[in-house]
Amino acid sequence: MIEKLFLMNGYGAYVWASFGIVFISCLILFIRTYNKLKKYEKNFIKEIQELNKEEKKVLQTRSKIFTQVLKSQKKII
Amino acid sequence: MMRNLFSLNKIYIFSEKTLTFIKSVFPVLLILGLTFALVLSPPDYLQGDVVRIMYVHVPSAWIALGTFSTLTVLSIINFIFKIKILEIVNLCIAPIGLLFTCLAIITGSIWAEPTWGTWWAWDARLTSMIVLMFFYVMIIYSQKHIKPKNRSLMFTSIISIIGAINIPIIKYSVEWWNTLHQPASIKITGETSIHSSMLMPLMLMLLILLLYSALIFLMKYKTEIIKVKRSGVKRL
Numbered sequence: 070m071i072e073k074l075f076l077m078n079g080y081g082a083y084v085w086a087s088f089g090i091v092f093i094s095c096l097i098l099f100i101r102t103y104n105k106l107k108k109y110e111k112n113f114i115k116e117i118q119e120l121n122k123e124e125k126k127v128l129q130t131r132s133k134i135f136t137q138v139l140k141s142q143k144k145i146i
Numbered sequence: 147m148m149r150n151l152f153s154l155n156k157i158y159i160f161s162e163k164t165l166t167f168i169k170s171v172f173p174v175l176l177i178l179g180l181t182f183a184l185v186l187s188p189p190d191y192l193q194g195d196v197v198r199i200m201y202v203h204v205p206s207a208w209i210a211l212g213t214f215s216t217l218t219v220l221s222i223i224n225f226i227f228k229i230k231i232l233e234i235v236n237l238c239i240a241p242i243g244l245l246f247t248c249l250a251i252i253t254g255s256i257w258a259e260p261t262w263g264t265w266w267a268w269d270a271r272l273t274s275m276i277v278l279m280f281f282y283v284m285i286i287y288s289q290k291h292i293k294p295k296n297r298s299l300m301f302t303s304i305i306s307i308i309g310a311i312n313i314p315i316i317k318y319s320v321e322w323w324n325t326l327h328q329p330a331s332i333k334i335t336g337e338t339s340i341h342s343s344m345l346m347p348l349m350l351m352l353l354i355l356l357l358y359s360a361l362i363f364l365m366k367y368k369t370e371i372i373k374v375k376r377s378g379v380k381r382l
Contacts, residue, residue, distance in 0.1 A: 074185065077195035077198070080196040081195075083199060083257065083259065083260055084184070084195060086256055087253040088183075090249070091253065095245075099358075099361070102362050102369075106366075106372075109372045109376075112376070
């Protein structure tokens with residue numbers, strides 16, 4: 070059964086190569102996009118932490134994104 | 147009201163919720179889709195098991211074409227009305243379109259070897275897909291390297307409008323010219339010639355790749371919004 074699934078009547082190499090290429094390409098793009106997002110979130114938080122209390126307050130009232138990014142990073146200022 | 151609808155805060159929170167939803171359903175759908183595509187769906191009476199490549203090749207090509215059409219429409223709207231959000235959307239969807247164009251070409255080439263006896267032929271469908279790939283490359287290049295923003299926007303719009311001419315050429319190339327590529331089996335209007343036992347896994351794989359595209363789009367979109375917000379923090 071498993072052998073049949075891998076060989077696919079002689080077409081296994083073509084089918085598995087196609088699915089493999091799609092899977093690996095999608096995975097690479099996912100990892101790159103995810104890492105970039107996390108890097109920007111981290112830098113954003115770092116910049117916010119450097120602000121003084123009043124500036125943070127202004128930001129908190131103006132932007133919900135600020136609180137959302139904080140939530141996703143699981144950090145509390 | 148429109149301004150409220152396109153508010154970055156609202157879009158960011160909406161994208162957070164959508165991302166959570168996609169992440170929760172994606173693994174289940176992926177396992178289900180792969181099981182149907184690789185195990186449960188029947189082999190073709192003529193092509194045998196090699197027909198399973200269709201489950202990644204066809205959705206990739208559809209997404210590639212759909213993405214370019216979306217990009218063109220948004221570019222035109224953005225060029226006329228200058229809506230910042232649309233500019234960000236275009237920036238995020240172009241790489242997804244390029245990925246799926248390349249995947250459609252590569253998987254098509256792998257499929258061609260056992261069925262046509264060659265990896266590549268300068269056939270109308272294949273050539274027009276290569277042209278589409280170059281249009282995507284030009285759009286991404288102009289988005290990233292052409293400065294200032296207005297000029298980049300103008301270039302992107304012009305490239306996508308010219309590139310849009312290629313979309314019907316890709317679609318009808320199999321009818322207009324004698325090609326190795328088979329004509330469409332699935333039609334929006336008219337009778338679909340594919341059996342339901344193959345149509346169902348195909349639609350499932352399309353859904354999976356669409357969800358994947360949405361996942362990448364939302365992550366890219368969030369990154370771009372953070373970039374905009376960072377410039378706001380710097381101004382404080």
